[in-house]
Amino acid sequence: MFRKRKEVKFVFHKHLLLFLITILIPTLLLLSFQVYRIQHDARGQLENASHTYLDRSSRNLDILLDQMNQMVLQISLSPSVLDLLKHPFDQTAYDYAQTKEQLRSWTVINPLFHSLYLDILQNRKVLTTNEGIYDEADFYDKAFLQGLNTVSTSKSSSWIGLRSLPNEDGRGILTFARSVPPVQSTPLGVLVLNVQKDVFYNTWMNLQKEQAGPMILLDPEGRMISGPIQGLDAEKIADSLQAGTVKSDRRTIGDEDYLVSAYKLPASGFVIIQLSPFAAYDKQVAAAFKQAALILLVVTAAGVGVSYYFASMLYTPWKRLADRLKGFVFTGESRDPYTFVNYAIHDLLAVIRKNEPIVRYQLVHELLHDHRVESSDITIRFREAGIQFVYPNFVVLVMIDESLDHQGKIANQLLYLYSLAEDTFGLGIPSAGTILDRQKIGFIVNVEYEEMDEFQMARLEDVCRSIQQLARDRIDATVSFCISSVYPLDQLHEGFEQVKRMIAYKAFMETDIYFSKPMDENVHYQYPAVYQKLIMNAILSTDRDAAESYITEMFDRYLENSVYPYPKLLQTILVLMSHVISSLVQEGFDIGPLMNEIDLLQLQHCQNRDELRQLLVSQTDHVILYLETLRRRDDDYGAIVHQAISFIENHYAENISISDVASSLGISASYLSRLFKAEVGKRPQEYLTEYRLKISKTLLKDHRKTLQQIIEQIGYNDVHTYIRSFKKFEGTTPGEYRKRSMDHS
Known part of the structure; x- marks a missing residue:
């Protein structure tokens, strides 16, 4: 009992190993691929959503910046501002005050504006909306104006950036500066519009319909317009960006992971950084891992159980088989039943290989049927099977048993004929053969020359005649032969195809040993049309x-x-x-x-x-x-049926019914139907329909007639009824039948 349990455990380990290799490892690979695909898809969805939100946010920012630039442009083109820029020395204090109030009205009506002032280059005066007019040298923000050299000297130049006003205790201001007027070839002044950065940021954020996560906005110089986020170096990210590019990376900020996506606007240079939480992604990936682990656990448990079950179930028959084989196979040592049976099978196969050379039959079969056989490989395999060919040239010879008898005799007779032919060829011609089917035996015969000359043909014919004589004398069998042209070893499948074509035309051959020869395909062929007509007339008569x-x-x-x-x-x-x-x-x-x-x-x-x-x-x-x-x-039809058929065939073009046919004969419709069915095999209405359709098939061959004309000639009132009947009896529509008839004609 202990030994049996030990052997079952040993077999269980084998089954378990087989399970691991064939089931568990592929399952693990498939699950790993599935988890990877879910991770990849989830990451892709998160990145796509982040990029989509970035794209929408950047468009909203472009819209807001365009509006700001349009406001600056509209202010610079107002008549009072243009007149002040062109003729600053002609303006009175009242004129300056009027222009100031006009500029102030822009800041009052728009909550975005913090302050606005105009630097007049000709007289070096600065007109502000809040404090009035200053000499540039005394202006509190003169350092900023002096730094705008490019804006003040280039046509239609502008500058946007975040800075601090000197008199605002370091409050962040987003400044839009533009040379004015834009219609002048040389700037006459600089219009400066200051916007509170918080108001600007909130206005931009209000344009977003939804928010996937925190948003950070930086000016073209990489300065923070929005509030900072602890643990994120936004300025460093902005410095690494190229204009018009998006950069995404996973980062841990605080206790959470985010997908940080940054985009630098190509037109304005502003940088948008969007943070998308990885929580949903991590949840989806964790669910995938959990599902994969559960599947793997179930497969493993099932595999272990099935392995043990099969080990226990298969042990008894293997043990019984091993006990029966012990009297025939000597292994020399004690083995478990599975190892013993495996050894016995290999030992028996070795004995079979030594006593029955089956391999060469399979090699010949492969050569004749498979065009992919390599000649070098098949030569080695023939040599291993004990067959040595002398020349590189071969012909395919098929021997056909012409004796037709019951199946058992043909099978035994064919084996004897195969042995007879193999022995005869073995006397002097290298060859190898195989049985092709219940009537044919195939040989590959090694020949000396590349062309089938008279000497080789005579030699092969002598061998074939010897086989025919032996077959007649010993088993009263009649055999014939078809022999191909000469081919190399790797093209013998073409020779076999050639012989199969010869066999298909065997009825036309004049001899029982036929060598392949070229046929003149260009001979003018005359079809015996006269005999066709004569034979057909004789058949009809x-x-x-x-x-x-x-x-x-x-x-x-x-x-x-x-x-x-x-x-x-x-x-x-x-x-x-x-x-x-x-x-x-x-x-x-x-x-x-x-x-x-x-x-x-x-x-x-x-x-x-x-x-x-x-x-x-x-x-x-x-x-x-x-x-x-x-x-x-x-x-054999009776008189009544003959009269009914005659009436139908004479009046089929009229709108007749079975009652009309019966009335013409003076009998009831039901009696006529029973009598007609009994003698003709079909009911009168079916005979009428088939006769009408037969006439219509002749009419359909005339393409000048329409369907309406045809149905009127055969007694139909409705085209659709005719089409349904035609398709039911003929399996096709009248139109398709007409087209096919015209194509054949």
């Missing part, structure tokens, strides 16, 4: 002797000593039989039952021309017998 005579005459003229290629001859037979079938359809016969008797695929199974001719005679006899059956059935 049910003259068996005439049909057989015409078929024999056609064979003597077209197939005996024919110069036509075999594909053309086979095509002639197929076209002839197809024409017979299609002619019956055009004559209005129902060929459904006949198709069970006619099988054109039997042509490929004919062994010679006599069998092919007999097959055609037999097929035409089936057709004639079918026509005779139909005509006898028509003759």
